[in-house]
Structure formats: C-alpha cells, structure tokens
Amino acid sequence: MPDPSKERDHFVGVDLGGTKILAGVFDRKLKCLERAKVATKPERGPDGVIERIARCVREAVDDSDLTLERVKAVGIGAPGAVKHETGEVIFAPNLDWHDVPLRKELEKQLGLPVYVENDGNVCALGVHEVELEGKPRNLVGIFLGTGVGGGLILNGRLFTGFNGTAAEIGHMVIEVGGPKCGCGNKGCFEALASRSAIFRRIRDAVRDGQKTWLVEKLGPDLTDMRSGDLRKAIRNGDKFVEQVVESAAEYTGIAIGNLINILNPDTVVLGGGVIDQLADDMMAVITETAKDYAMDGTFKGIQIIASKLGDDAGITGAAVLANQESK
C-alpha cells in the first residue's frame, strides 16, 4: 500500500484573468486548502504571463505545505476561446493573446499535466460539481463581471459545441441597434448588463449632469469605481444608481428568459463580481423578469440562484477540470 502522504492526490485550479492570476490547491474531495494571487501583467507577453502562472501555482502549493510531487494535474480557466484538445488559447482579447500554446508551455515549466478551458465554462463546472454537488442535469451559468461569461452543463456534462466556443452568451443580441459592444456588434447582453455597461451608463449620465453619491465619494472622474461602490451608493439612498442596476437586472432577466426558452435548463446560476456585490439588489428583478419572458409552461420548477462561490468559482472549476481530465 502506498504511503498516503506521497500520493498524487491534489489538484491545482488556476483562474487566469486580465488583471490577476489566482491559484488554489484542492484535495481529492475538492476542498480548497490554500490560495495564491499574483498580478497578471499581460504587457509582458505570453511567456511572461505563463511564468507568472507557474510562480502562482508553486506559491499556492508551497503555502499548502505540499510539493508539486503531490499534485496530479493543473486546470486553468482562460479568458477567451480555447482549443480544448491541445490546450491552446486561440484568442483572449483582455490578454491580447492569439494562438498561445498555454498547456504545452506550462507543462514544460511545472512538469505536470495541464488542462485548459474557457473561464466561463470552468466557472459553470465549479458551481455544478462542487457547490451544487453535480445534481442539476442541465445548467446555464452566467457570470457578470467586466464582461459576461457563460457555461453550459447539458445532460450532466460540460457542453462546448463544435469549435469549443459554446456558451458565449454575452454576445447574444437582445436589443438590435442597442449600445455598442466590444465585439463590434450592437445590443449584445454584455453591452447591456456587464460591469462595463453599468459603469458606462453611470459615467455618461454624470457627464450629462446627473448627481450621484458616487461622485461625492470617488470624485467627478469616478476613478477606481468598483461593483461594491454601487452597492454602497444604493445603501446610501442613491436612486439613480439603483435604477441603473435595476435596468441591468432587467436585461439579465430577459437574457435568462431567452436561455430558458432555448435550452429549458433546470438550473440557472449567476455569479461574477457584479452578482457577488449586488445579488441582494438584482436577484428578485432578474427572476421576475425571466419568468415574464419565459414561455408559459417552460418555467415550472426551474431554479434561478446566485452562486456562493464568489471569487473561488474559477479556481474551483479549474480544479474540477483537472480532476475530471486526469482520471
């Protein structure tokens, strides 16, 4: 019988974002033991960022009083289109990456198997497998942050489609001719309900003379505005911010109504920074609107919930990916 203290029975999950890299060490039961965080510094290019990912993984493992020899595999959620089979990042706009062989390079640096998947997919996997214990058969994950990420669990498994790019729900058009989106089109869900969309509406209104608690606290340029500031503004009675957030919640509800009509999942789970900070202000409006827009009979028994994983969704899902893929 092998000495259990020498088994490769841990997984590292990495959440690669445009500003920060998070790594978490998970035991065989997918319990998180330790986390580490480093700045991404995308300006250093793919090689520089991959070195920083390796450093973040080593730090998290060391903080767990373990060595890399105790790690079976590393999973990574990357912010863009990923070729799952090869672990290449085809395109990641926030990192300015094109065709980066992330898996290959990181395997070289760590000497461990590495698995790469889109970050929205990874978050959905984390929520599904760990938070919801694998119970929902069909789940749509929606993550409202700087952009809008998504992930689909269909028939109990991650669904990635033909080119591996399924669940780009942020670029579902729900208002033809609506506000311009980063993707070049207009009226995408992301251009109506992401943090960037909310912030843009607030900044535009302030420029047009709108008064808000946010200007009192952050100055007229609203520098360093965060989702949490919106929550504080609403708590301080700022009706303008409340109305902007409510509008984003309505658009989110319409997007969910669409997804329920298209996929009829049993579970819709929301996460991401906007939801982590504003769930109390948004969830009731989101659910009510989704119900209005879902066809008669389709909504019965469907749960719409806010994830409790918060910032851990990405590392958790990446650990699940590492576990599933290395089996």
Added chain:
Amino acid sequence: MPDPSKERDHFVGVDLGGTKILAGVFDRKLKCLERAKVATKPERGPDGVIERIARCVREAVDDSDLTLERVKAVGIGAPGAVKHETGEVIFAPNLDWHDVPLRKELEKQLGLPVYVENDGNVCALGVHEVELEGKPRNLVGIFLGTGVGGGLILNGRLFTGFNGTAAEIGHMVIEVGGPKCGCGNKGCFEALASRSAIFRRIRDAVRDGQKTWLVEKLGPDLTDMRSGDLRKAIRNGDKFVEQVVESAAEYTGIAIGNLINILNPDTVVLGGGVIDQLADDMMAVITETAKDYAMDGTFKGIQIIASKLGDDAGITGAAVLANQESK
C-alpha cells in the same frame, strides 16, 4: 423465419397542424411510401381532431396497400408544448388545446403505440436523421412558418430540456421593445421573421398607402396571401416586398448568430413554408448576417443550409420518432 409480408416493419408519421393534418407511411428504411391529408377542423375540439388524425392515418396506410397490422408505431409532431413521457399535449395555442391526452386516445383508436413530440423537435429530427443521414453532431433546426419552430440535436440526440420545452427559439427576444408577439412579449424572433410578421408588415404598409404588386393580384385586403405570393411579387420586381423579406432574413441571421454564440452547433438548418418558398431570396442574407453576429472564431466550419424536405419534414421526423421510440 417470419413471413416478411406480415412483419410490423412500417411507421406512420403525422404532422398535426392548425389547419391540416398530414400522415405519411414509411418503410423500415424511412422511405415515404404514401401520404394522406385531411383538414384539422380544430373547432370540433380534441375528440373530433383525434378522430380525424386516426382517419388520416388509416387513409395513408390503405393508400400504401397495407393494413394497420403492418405498422409498428405512429409518431406525431404537435404544435405546442408536449409532455413526452405521457404523450400529453400540455398547451397548443393554434388548436386551443390544454392537457389533451393525445397518445392515450389515439392508441385506443388505432390499437398501435403512439409517440408524441413538439413539431419543431420532430422536424429537426427528420432533417437530422433522414436528410442529413444522422451526420451532424450538434444541429439547430429553425422552421419559419406562421410562427417560428425550433429543434435541437445535441451530441447526436434530440435535446428537449427539463420540462421538455427546449428549442422555443421563436420566443428569443432580439429586439427589446420591438413588435408585439403572440406570446404577450415584444421583440421575439417570431414577431420579426415569421410569415405572420412579414404579412403584418406588408398589410400595415398597404394601409399607409404603400403600393405593391400583391394588391394588384390579391386585392386591397390581401386576402389569401401566401408565402409563394411574396416570391412572385419579388420576381415581378416589387422592391417593397423584397425589402420586407430581406429584413426578415436579417432578423433570422441575427437569431442564428445568437444561437451559434450560445450553442456553437456544426449545422444550422432552415425549413418551414417561408423558407420553402423564399430560400433563394433569403439564404444569402441569412448566412451573411449570421456570420457578422457570430463571435470571431465560432463560425469556422459551420454550415447553414435550407432543408429540402419541405412539407415532408414533419411526417418524416414523426416517423423517425416512431422508429426510435419503438426500438
């Protein structure tokens, strides 16, 4: 060895519509031998309609020089929400049906196993299994008729979701605040690109003084206008009709862009009366627009095609259903 002429090796596929019932007899290779058609007469209520379905099935079987003893099972595509397990039609607005035990009643009348599924799902199944020989792994079917039906084949199998109501793609909102839809919401795909939507736009414009070839041919009330009349109008140089049809094609392209972003299928297939008549005028615009709206990298290798099954899509898919379910 059984006498082959006595085997139960045929299937009947039924397409139950709001105005007509079609039945087709198919051999074990799913080749259609004969078709029959009767008026639906929904005003006679569920019992009256179910009797007419039974009559239509008997006629088609008799016209094939067969008897019901040679039929293994009957499949039906019904225009509404269906509880697949029990074969109940939960809600079918065009028939004014609520909770009709279609399977049970028809089995009583025919003495054969009956399987019921939503008509859009059935059409997608027919196109996938017969026209495309089961090849696409992930297919989205879009059927533009009086309304907009849909069907999803995911991982090679019909996907119906939690309540069996998936693929209600006609009620995906793509223009918040847009034209009113029969479902009560505004800006649904169906309210922008179905035959009803196209006809409404034409009638509204004529009321406002728009001149069109259609009025010359059909009179000022445009009574009995059909999809084929639109084709004739365009062939006769009617720029107004051409522009209305092009606009419906653009909305269809946007809807397909959304579905590609969400599901990343390998195949999108269009059908229904509008496409059967107007494919030449619509398909190029549909494909170009879908490409514009699909995210970079998601569109690669995806085929968008018009089904050649025409009016046979429903009966064919219903026969496939009967075959698959009775195995």
